[in-house]
Amino acid sequence: xxxxxxxxxxxxxxxxxxxxxxxxxxxxxxxxxxxxxxxxxxxxxxxxxxxxxxxxxxxxxxxxxxxxxxxxxxxxxxxxxxxxxxxxxxxxxxxxxxxxxxxxxxxxxxxxxxxxxxxxxxxxxxxxxxxxxxxxxxxxxxxxxxxxxxxxxxxxxxxxxxxxxxxxxxxxxxxxxxxxxxxxxxxxxxxxxxxxxxxxxxxxxxxxxxxxxxxxxxxxxxxxxxxxxxxxxxxxxxxxxxxxxxxxxxxxxxxxxxxxxxxxxxxxxxxxxxxxxxxxxxxxxxxxxxxxxxxxxxxxxxxxxxxxxxxxxxxxxxxxxxxxxxxxxxxxxxxxxxxxxxxxxxxxxxxxxxxxxxxxxxxxxxxxxxxxxxxxxxxxxxxxxxxxxxxxxxxxxxxxxxxxxxxxxxxxxxxxxxxxxxxxxxxxxxxxxxxxxxxxxxxxxxxxxxxxxxxxxxxxxxxxxxxxxxxxxxxxxxxxxxxxxxxxxxxxxxxxxxxxxxxxxxxxxxxxxxxxxxxxxxxxxxxxxxxxxxxxxxxxxxxxxxxxxxxxxxxxxxxxxxxxxxxxxxxxxxxxxxxxxxxxxxxxxxxxxxxxxxxxxxxxxxxxxxxxxxxxxxxxxxxxxxxxxxxxxxxxxxxxxxxxxxxxxxxxxxxxxxxxxx
Amino acid sequence: xxxxxxxxxxxxxxxxxxxxxxxxxxxxxxxxxxxxxxxxxxxxxxxxxxxxxxxxxxxxxxxxxxxxxxxxxxxxxxxxxxxxxxxxxxxxxxxxxxxxxxxxxxxxxxxxxxxxxxxxxxxxx
Ligand SMILES: Cc1cc2nc3c(=O)[nH]c(=O)nc-3n(C[C@H](O)[C@H](O)[C@H](O)COP(=O)(O)OP(=O)(O)OC[C@H]3O[C@@H](n4cnc5c(N)ncnc54)[C@H](O)[C@@H]3O)c2cc1C
Ligand code: SF4
Ligand code: SF4
Ligand code: SF4
Ligand code: SF4
Numbered sequence: 001x002x003x004x005x006x007x008x009x010x011x012x013x014x015x016x017x018x019x020x021x022x023x024x025x026x027x028x029x030x031x032x033x034x035x036x037x038x039x040x041x042x043x044x045x046x047x048x049x050x051x052x053x054x055x056x057x058x059x060x061x062x063x064x065x066x067x068x069x070x071x072x073x074x075x076x077x078x079x080x081x082x083x084x085x086x087x088x089x090x091x092x093x094x095x096x097x098x099x100x101x102x103x104x105x106x107x108x109x110x111x112x113x114x115x116x117x118x119x120x121x122x123x124x125x126x127x128x129x130x131x132x133x134x135x136x137x138x139x140x141x142x143x144x145x146x147x148x149x150x151x152x153x154x155x156x157x158x159x160x161x162x163x164x165x166x167x168x169x170x171x172x173x174x175x176x177x178x179x180x181x182x183x184x185x186x187x188x189x190x191x192x193x194x195x196x197x198x199x200x201x202x203x204x205x206x207x208x209x210x211x212x213x214x215x216x217x218x219x220x221x222x223x224x225x226x227x228x229x230x231x232x233x234x235x236x237x238x239x240x241x242x243x244x245x246x247x248x249x250x251x252x253x254x255x256x257x258x259x260x261x262x263x264x265x266x267x268x269x270x271x272x273x274x275x276x277x278x279x280x281x282x283x284x285x286x287x288x289x290x291x292x293x294x295x296x297x298x299x300x301x302x303x304x305x306x307x308x309x310x311x312x313x314x315x316x317x318x319x320x321x322x323x324x325x326x327x328x329x330x331x332x333x334x335x336x337x338x339x340x341x342x343x344x345x346x347x348x349x350x351x352x353x354x355x356x357x358x359x360x361x362x363x364x365x366x367x368x369x370x371x372x373x374x375x376x377x378x379x380x381x382x383x384x385x386x387x388x389x390x391x392x393x394x395x396x397x398x399x400x401x402x403x404x405x406x407x408x409x410x411x412x413x414x415x416x417x418x419x420x421x422x423x424x425x426x427x428x429x430x431x432x433x434x435x436x437x438x439x440x441x442x443x444x445x446x447x448x449x450x451x452x453x454x455x456x457x458x459x460x461x462x463x464x465x466x467x468x469x470x471x472x473x474x475x476x477x478x479x480x481x482x483x484x485x486x487x488x489x490x491x492x493x494x495x496x497x498x499x500x501x502x503x504x505x506x507x508x509x510x511x512x513x514x515x516x517x518x519x520x521x522x523x524x525x526x527x528x529x530x531x532x533x534x535x536x537x538x539x540x541x542x543x544x545x546x547x548x549x550x551x552x553x554x555x556x557x558x559x560x561x562x563x564x565x566x567x568x569x570x571x572x573x574x575x576x577x578x579x580x581x582x583x584x585x586x587x588x589x590x591x592x593x594x595x596x597x598x599x600x601x602x603x604x605x606x607x608x609x610x611x612x613x614x615x616x617x618x619x620x621x622x623x624x625x626x627x628x629x630x631x632x633x634x635x636x637x638x639x640x641x642x643x644x645x646x647x648x649x650x651x652x653x654x655x656x657x658x659x660x661x662x
Numbered sequence: 663x664x665x666x667x668x669x670x671x672x673x674x675x676x677x678x679x680x681x682x683x684x685x686x687x688x689x690x691x692x693x694x695x696x697x698x699x700x701x702x703x704x705x706x707x708x709x710x711x712x713x714x715x716x717x718x719x720x721x722x723x724x725x726x727x728x729x730x731x732x733x734x735x736x737x738x739x740x741x742x743x744x745x746x747x748x749x750x751x752x753x754x755x756x757x758x759x760x761x762x763x764x765x766x767x768x769x770x771x772x773x774x775x776x777x778x779x780x781x782x783x784x785x786x787x
Contacts, residue, residue, distance in 0.1 A: 341688075343733055393681065394735040430682040461690030462733060477688035479701065484693045 002091075002127050002469035005036040005055045006119060009043035009068035011098055016041075018102035020112040024067060025118045031123045035059050043073050049081045056085040063091045063126040064348060067119050069098040075426035088131030090577065090647055097121040097220060100385045117660050119389045128652045137626055139225040140325040141568050144169065145248035146217055149177020150196065150329035150550060151542025153203045157161050158561030160208035163418060167210045168216055168230055170205065172501070174279035175200055176189065177332050181262065181356065183363040183370075185550060186413040187444045193278055194375045200280045203533040214285055217316060218319060219325070220510040221600060223629055224537030225573045227324045234256075235315040237286035237294070238272070242310035245282035249302035249311065251272065258290040260367070263360045266375065267367035272302050272311075277365060286311075298432035300312040326564045329521055329558070330535070330541040331504050335496040340398040344390065344494055349466040350375040354496040355407065358414055372422060373492055376470060381425060384418065385474050387413050387461045388431040393498035400497045400518060405547035407495035408435045412448040414493065419452040428487065430476050438549075464492050500544055512598065513538045523546050531560040539563050578647035579628035580635060582621040586642035589619030593634035593643055663711040665750065679736045680704045686740045700730050707743055715785040718756035722732045722749045722772060728758035 006028035010016035019038040028037035036059045040048045043066060058491060064087070065641060066078045071094040079089035092240060097115040105111035143159050145152045148170030158456050168175060179185075182192035203209050212231055219230040237250075259445045260269040262276055271290040292476040293313055303311040335356055338346040340521035346352045351374045352603035353361070364370035374381055391399035408431070417429045434456065436445045448454040459477035467473050476485040498517040508515045511532040514522040521540050524532040531540050542553045567573075582593075583608065593603040601624045609618050621643070623634075635643040635650070644650055663671070670677070686700040687693055698720040706715050715721065724744045731739040737747060 229702065389683070389735075393683075395679065396735055396737045432681065457682070459688055460685035460731070460735070461682040462685055462687075475688055477684045477693075477701075479682070479684040479687070482687065482699060482702075484690075 002033050003035045003059060003061050004031075004033045004063045004126055004129050004448065005051055005052070005059060005061040006034055006037040006038075006065045006067065007043055007055075008037070008047075008097075009048070009066065010041045011069060011102075012041065012233065015068070015098050017101045017240065018105055018111045019097055019115045020108060022148045023112050024097070024115050024119055028119055028123070033063075033127060034123060036061065041336060043068055044077055044398075049077070052081050052175070056082065058088055063087075063093075063129060065093045065095055065119060065122040066128055067095040067097045067115065067122070070094075070096050072102075075180045090132040091126065091129050091356055091658040093122040093129065095119045097430065105490055110123065119397045119573075120662070121656040121659045124655040125652045128649070128655055129647070132646055135575040135625060136572040137225055137575050138332075139568060139573055140227070140323045141165065141572055142167070142226070142322070142324050142414070143326045143328065143564050144217075144229055144322070144324040145328045145330055145541075147177070147330035147332055147501075147542070147555075148172075148175030148203075148211065148213065149330060149332045149542060150179045150199070151332065151544075152177070152328070153199050154554050154557035155328050155539075155541045155564070156209050157199065157203055157206065157329060157560045158558050158570075160203075161204045162561075162565045163208070164565065164620070165208050165210070166261060167231075167324075169214060169215050170213045171216050172210065172275065173214045173273075173283075173285045174275050175203065175211060175213060175463065176276070176280070179358075179550060180276060180278070181264075181359055181363075183359050183366075184413065184417060185438045186409045187438070189417070190414065202277070202620075204280045212320075213279070213281060217510065222323075222625070223599060223627065225325045225567070225570075227279050227327055227537065229322055229324060229327070231320050231322065235284075235288070235317050235318060235320045236283065237288070237291070237315050238284055238314055238521075239310045239312050239315075240281065240381055242308045243273075243283045243306075244308055244310075246307065247274070248282075248305045248307070250284060252301050252305045254299065255292050256288060257288050262331065262352070263367045264357045266357060266360060283310075286313075286420060289431050293575075294529045295388045326537050326539065326567050328539045328541050328560050328564060329504070329507060329511070329513065329544050330509060330560075331544045332502045333498045333543040333547075334398065338391070338494070338496065339471065340544060341391065343463045343490070344387065344461075345466050346471070346494060347462045349464075349470060351381075351470075351491075351496065352466075352492045353444045354466060354494050355410055355414065356496070358493050362414075362417065367629065370620075372418060372425075379490070380422070381400060383489045384425060384455050384491045384493065385464075385472075385476075385487060386429040386493045386495060387462075387464075388429065388495045389460065389497075392493040392495075392499075393432070402518060402547065403435060404495075404498045405435070406498070408547050409438075409441060409444065409494075409549065411495050412436070412445040412610065413455075415454040416448045416452045418449075419454060426455065428457060428489075430457050430459060430461045430474075432458070432460055438551075456553075461484075469589070478644060498547055504544055511535060512539050531556055531563055535568065537541045565623075575626065576630050577625075578630040578645060579625040580630070580632075580643050580645050582623065582638075583642045583644065584618070584620045585611055585616070587620045587638075588640050589638065592637050593621055593638065596632065596633045596637045597628075598633065599627050599629050664710070666707055666710050668708055668750050669712070669743060669746045672749055673739075673742040675746075677704045677707045677738060677740055677743060680738045680740075681736050682733060685733050685735060686738075689725060689729040690724075692725055693724045695723040696697050700724075700744070703744055703747075704738060704740050707747075712747070713739070716751055721751060724748070733760050737772050759770065778785065 025037045095118040142165040159166045215233045218232045240614040255271035259265040274284045360366040392404040436442045459479040463474045463475040465473040472489045474487040513535045541557045698718045731741040
């Protein structure tokens with residue numbers, strides 16, 4: 001019989017205001033095996049822990065129950081406390097009477113009753129707990145970064161500078177991400193390429209960084225410290241080792257129809273292309289959809305003109321397999337599709353554009369060579385209207401419920417740049433709120449109003465109506481004047497909501513990392529662990545976790561790198577001893593558990609068993625405890641009840657349920 | 663039940679979802695004819711000022727064109743609130759249960775045709 005101690009925490013008033021802690025102590029003393037029970041204002045404090053330690057020693061406790069907050073908060077604290085007194089840490093159980101009880105109930109009597117029941121269940125379980133020993137697993141000292149935008153680049157550089165190997169997997173032909181598409185950047189208005197290109201070069205030339213562009217992660221297996229990843233390197237049809245990046249192939253390619261993705265489809269490119277001049281690597285790819293040679297067998301112009309024989313039409317996709325200790329997701333974002341916003345006439349008029357399209361139009365390498373002009377007739381716009389929050393802050397199923405956070409600032413940037421370069425062009429911004437928190441940010445927006453004469457009007461636009469004369473009639477409202485406004489504009493720019501790159505769902509599934517209802521990756525804790533995913537060994541960097549601008553992205557990228565470095569610096573990781581185990585007498589070798597195990601931890605072996613005196617060879621499930629993550633999928637699947645999770649055995653769980661129903 | 667509760671119940675709308683963006687008022691074809699503009703209408707309901715709404719022209723100037731209902735980004739759908747207010751006022755005045763032959767007597771030049779159609783839909787289902 002175990003000698004059990006029960007420790008009831010007040011958590012200040014968090015628990016004690018709703019749960020009668022004295023009553024829980026009193027009831028605990030009635031439970032079988034409980035030889036000690038007490039309450040204390042803060043069990044997790046040093047004083048609280050030393051009371052537990054004293055009780056363990058004085059009363060020779062062989063199991064303890066702490067009635068407190070969620071085990072996610074302090075299970076580790078109390079286990080460590082027990083361990084220092086010589087009690088196996090797995091003989092500690094937490095009854096969560098805060099999140100599961102005091103925080104969600106109002107009535108003291110009911111909450112107390114529930115707290116007693118939760119305590120009782122934990123006591124019943126601890127009677128059956130067995131001492132467990134954590135094992136060890138090695139750490140592969142290499143990290144993978146998925147996504148080569150500014151977030152991925154910065155994380156990779158920081159990890160590499162600490163002396164660890166890093167691979168970047170980027171799905172497009174070049175690293176750089178959205179930042180490479182921007183013209184100038186707030187809040188300092190420096191040119192985006194001028195600050196990004198050195199980072200790209202640094203990553204590419206770093207001895208510890210390997211970049212796989214035009215590549216995608218195909219499969220992930222393993223666990224923290226020991227991931228195995230299949231990477232698909234898409235066929236470029238250009239030999240990376242031979243190509244010198246001279247660009248003659250792109251000049252000569254006769255297939256000139258495909259839309260230029262880098263310029264947001266505002267102009268076209270050739271079938272063989274490098275997305276932009278500063279691309280890294282500076283090696284083109286052939287887009288197999290539009291290459292004449294690959295589709296009809298004729299053409300071959302690029303091959304003819306390439307001086308170094310780098311073109312190779314026979315290249316195939318290649319799958320490489322690599323091992324990593326940690327994985328960082330940095331897959332970034334895109335702007336939302338505007339099909340559902342018919343009132344803004346985005347699909348009707350070429351002169352209604354998104355802000356990202358405006359970035360390309362303002363950029364010297366863009367479709368208009370940096371001249372601000374209407375895409376319909378090439379005329380210079382004299383009257384420009386910006387509409388804020390398009391698809392952001394919407395709870396109407398058409399858009400996104402969140403604020404995209406960057407658009408108030410980039411619109412102020414766009415408005416200022418336009419007024420600076422084209423002083424006779426009027427700029428009106430229709431806003432709901434101007435949200436510019438951040439160092440030097442509000443000052444930046446005020447400059448647009450005070451120094452550049454940008455006309456800010458409070459009120460969302462209802463409709464943009466293209467007119468027969470080619471202009472756009474904007475139906476707005478000035479809420480401060482309480483007046484409707486009909487404004488004729490030459491160009492309308494939509495501050496379009498951003499959303500996580502749609503691919504992220506696939507990546508999250510592969511990594512068993514969780515995402516929220518908006519497809520942003522979820523942090524392990526929204527305040528205290530913002531760059532870690534709840535899945536051990538998976539970290540988050542950049543906009544894939546939530547909307548951010550470049551300064552915030554870079555800061556978070558560095559934070560993610562530090563977490564990765566902390567992990568890779570360890571030689572061994574403690575493994576969770578709560579792994580599954582098959583009872584050889586009950587297992588009938590049906591394979592159902594192996595089919596559900598997400599970590600491939602289960603195999604089968606033929607073994608001689610002695611079933612009540614009958615000796616026979618049977619096919620039996622064997623769990624590799626180094627791979628098992630203790631998820632429990634197999635235990636609920638096994639039709640014969642042969643699979644058990646150590647620390648959460650069927651017997652223990654039934655005992656808890658019995659105690660609750662008692 | 664207070665008048666405001668009644669309006670909320672009839673319309674099924676939670677006015678507190680309004681973020682005061684004004685897209686309804688920007689969209690409203692009757693804006694100039696209304697003394698209380700669509701986005702203000704929502705605030706009046708929030709502030710429990712039904713009397714002002716009852717004395718305003720707005721309820722009778724709304725065309726039930728549904729532009730605001732279609733476009734409101736927060737699903738507040740002010741047109742529904744206005745419609746509910748109108749319905750409540752009509753009932754208070756004992757005018758519910760319109761029959762076609764009573765209508766000519768009630769007509770005044772100010773009443774938009776669509777409003778009549780809405781009334782038919784509502785009271786003669
Ligand atoms: C119009 C506009 C103007 C802006 N102006 C400014 C500004 O002036 N100043 C400022 O601070 N911020 C600005 N921003 C914000 C800035 O663009 C972002 O903060 C920044 O780009 C975020 O970087 P990221 O690396 O997280 O994402 P991204 O730049 O989106 O990079 C993600 C990368 O991951 C790759 N990827 C995606 N999925 C996969 C996959 N499955 N496998 C492999 N690779 C993948 C993508 O191809 C991309 O290269 C602006 C944004 C917009 C839309
Ligand atoms: S940042 Fe500004 S424009 Fe963008 S969604 Fe938020 S409030 Fe709207
Ligand atoms: S508990 Fe079972 S299903 Fe889950 S990882 Fe372990 S062996 Fe696989
Ligand atoms: S459109 Fe909707 S959210 Fe905006 S002011 Fe009108 S009712 Fe409120
Ligand atoms: S339904 Fe009424 S309030 Fe709404 S836009 Fe139409 S006329 Fe205006």
